[in-house]
Every structure is written in C-alpha cells, then in structure tokens.
Amino acid sequence: MQLYENQHIKIYNSLSGEKENFSPINQGYIGMYVCGPTVYSNVHLGNVRTFMSFDMIFRYLKHLGFKVRYVRNITDAGHLENDADLGEDKITKKARVEEIEPMEVVQRYTVDFHNVLQTLNFLPPSIEPTATGHIIEQIELIETIINNGFAYVVNGSVYFDVHKYNESNEYGILSKRKLEDLIHNTRTLDGQSDKKNPQDFALWKKAEPTHIMRWPSPWSDGFPGWHLECTAMSTKYLGEFFDIHGGGMDLKFPHHECEIAQNQAAKGQAPVKYWMHANMLELNGARMSKSSGNYINPAELFSGDNDKMSKGFSPGVIRFFMMQASYRSILDLTNDGLLAAEKGFNRLMEALGNLDNLKTNNSSSFNVSEWQQKCYDAMNDDFNTPILIAHLFEAAKFINQVNDGTASVSAQDLARLKTVLHTFTFDILGLEDSQSSNVGTEKLNATVEILIKLRKEARINKDFALSDQIRDELAEAGIELKDGREGTTFSIK
Secondary structure (H helix, E strand, C coil): CCHHHCCCCEEEECCCCEEEECCCCECCEEEEEECCCECCCCCCHHHHHHHHHHHHHHHHHHHCCCEEEEEECEECCCCEHHHCCCCCEHHHHHHHHHCCCHHHHHHHHHHHHHHHHHHCCCCCCCECCECHHHHHHHHHHHHHHHHCCCEEEECCEEEECHHHHHHHCCCCCCCCCCHHHHHHHCCCCCCCCCCCCCCCEEEEEECCCCCCCCECCCCCCEEECHHHHHHHHHHHHHCCCEEEEEEEHHHHHHHHHHHHHHHHHHHCCCCEEEEEEECCEEECCEECECCCCECCCHHHHHHCCCCCCCCCCCHHHHHHHHHCCCCCCCEEECHHHHHHHHHHHHHHHHHHHCHHHCCCECCCCCCHHHHHHHHHHHHHECCCHHHHHHHHHHHHHHHHHHHHCCCCCEHHHHHHHHHHHHHHHHHHCCCCCCHHHHHHHHHHHHHHHHHHHHHHHHHHCCCHHHHHHHHHHHHHCCEEEEEECCEEEEEEC
C-alpha cells in the first residue's frame, strides 16, 4: 500500500477558484508541467520562488508514492519583449548587446539557472525540454489549429483567431476575463495591422531580415510564438489531458489562458485538470524590478554583496524563509525577515542535531503518531508549509525539553520522531542538513565581528595603520568590510 492511499490532498485550482479534492487522472501516476525560465539573463529570484514551490510539491507527491513525471521547460527562443507579439526577441537582443551568438546567451544563463537551483537543493525535473528542440512539434500544432479554423496566415505570420475561438469556447475561463472587456480596454498599437483583432496572438512570426534565430516553416522563415511552445511540449510528454500545470501568478494571463485556447482549438478538450499558481516575491514591500533598482539576484543574496541586506544568507536559510509562507501568498523579502528565518532555521537544525543525544525512557510525554498526522494534514491542505513548519517547531520544543530532562521519550517514539522529522525537513521541504556548516558560519561571523570591533577601536585611537591592516588582510581572505551610517558590515566574496 502506498502512502497516498491514506492521505487525501486538497489543491487550490485556479480554474475553479476553490480547493478541490485531488484525484489524479491515472491512479498512482501524476503528470505535472511548470513553465520554466526564459534564459536571457540571470534567473529572477521571484521565479526561483515559483520553482521552489513546485519543487516542494514534486517532493511531497513523490514521498506519498506517486510516480510523478515533472516537466519544466527552457524557453530559448520566440519570447518577445513585454511578452507580446511585438518587439525584439529577448535572447537575440542580449546577443546583439554583448556581441555574441544567441545560443551563447542561452548556454550561459541556462548554466546559471541550473547552478542556482542546485545551490538551493532543487531536485531536477523528470524532463527539461527546450523550445528550440521542439520546432517540428510546434509547426504541426499550428497546422492543426489552422485546419480546425482557429488561426489565419498573414504575410508569413500565423495568428490565433480569438474571436472565432470565443464563438464556441470561453476565452478567459482561467483568468476570469471577458473578451468584451478586453476589446473595450485594448488600444490600437502600431505594428498590429496584420491581425484581424488586437486580442489575437501569434502562433508563428515571420522573421525580419535582421532576426538571427529562425526556422523554415510552411508559412515563412521565422520562429514560434511564446505561448505555443508550452502547449507543444506539455502535451508531447504528458498527453493531451494531464494533472497539474503550474507557474507564476503573472503567467495566468495571457500565457496560460492562451495555452488553454490552443489546446482546445487543436485537440478539442481542456489540457489540464488542476491549474496552480505561485504568488509574487516582493522586495522591501515593493515589486522587484531591475529598472527601478529594487532588485537583488540569488548570487547577491548568497554573498551579501548588495545594498539591500546586512549580510549574506545561506541557501538553507533562504529556502526556509520561502517555505515559511504559503506558495499562494505574496512574500516580502526583507533583511529582518531573513534574519528571523536564520534564527528559526538554526534553532530547528540544532534540535535535529540533538536527536542522537537524547536519553530514552519507558514512556513518552509526546504523542508522535498524532503529531505525524498533523504534519501530513498540513501538507494535504494545499501544501501548507507554514503550518507544517509550526508543527516541526512543536517537535523541536519537545526535543529540547527531553534534552533538558523536563520531558521523556521512549526508544520507539524517538526512532519514529527522528524518521518523520528528517522526512519532512529534508526530503519534503528540501532543507539541507547543514548544521555543521552553519556552526562554522556562526563562528566565522563572530570572529569577523570581533575584528570589526578592534578596527573601530583602532580608528578611535587614530591608529589608522592597524585599522587599514585589519581591512586589507580581511579583503585578502575574501571578506570585504563596508562602512556605513549604521556601522560596519561585511560580505564574503
């Protein structure tokens, strides 16, 4: 018997707007597709949060005994500026600015994406297809949509006919938008003259003479539309109707809405049973944006080499911080929040480290079986990681009480407690067992703080030679001091 036979999961389905009992299409098997990154720059920390949420979901479903095929794509072509049908391909633009080949851009930032996710202890997906590797499938899909009467060709480009589709289907079923409202709120833009209507979207774009990334097709040398690739790859590897489609909240419209329309137009049915969307990650109470300067990338968060945080934070702390909020909640990334998460993470790891040193008794003052089911109940309730973490701290408190001699635990309950704690902490939440490295980090931090204090005293005593020596020797060791209004901070290179 698999664990999932005794656990009943509820998932918030964006399509219905309600939590629904989860019932896979095929008993014991789950197909899950998550929209991956467009690899034209370093991976956005907000995207990392989305991928981390689905990594946690993937881990839990596997733990329950489901055979999960998790597909997460790489967008390496056809993604235009502002996620529209106009502008320059983001990868081509980056290649032009840096004077390198587009596939060099793709390779560089795909490697960065994988390195960041590996650092944060992600499991790899079952399949990671690329858009450029599935051009044939996308062309075949377009031909089917044209033959079914839901697309038209103009000057070598192919557009999806949203109005024609809406005559027999509901465009806006996921985002709860009405086509009439979209028409009313759409302004005429230059360059959209090829379309019958502004709401139509590109399935295939004819490449301009200067466009580097292009492929032959029945209509022109060009490239596929952004929305098309996910429909082609998800259905190829998961079938025409699969269990879970995930992504960030920002993809609900138009990207996921267009995926539904494309699948309905080509296959005559909805593609997905449960639509799941992870919410945004903010920075200091505002939207994270490179253009506004309110931005930090993962490497800067790890190293502390930024002007947003007082220090660097370990991957385990960052993952713990993100798991403290529901995947459907907006999460605000702040220095105070990370510092609090660091304390909580270290407290949990310290309790886990004490498990092997506990003395057992004939009886227990903690109902491990009841506590274990509470952990499952939290995860079964739409993967409620904040509640799960509260239960983990409940166990940590008990461990500390046993360690202090104010509570007791039997050998049998201790063994079970250890197994369940490790399962939920490491296997499901994906927190790495980095207590020893954290201890080392804490000792390093304390040592540097002592040197900062000595340097401050040297400057007060006008011993600038000693002050400079401390700063320079720390810099040689890869530790950079930063003097500011609030005092001196440091970052590790």
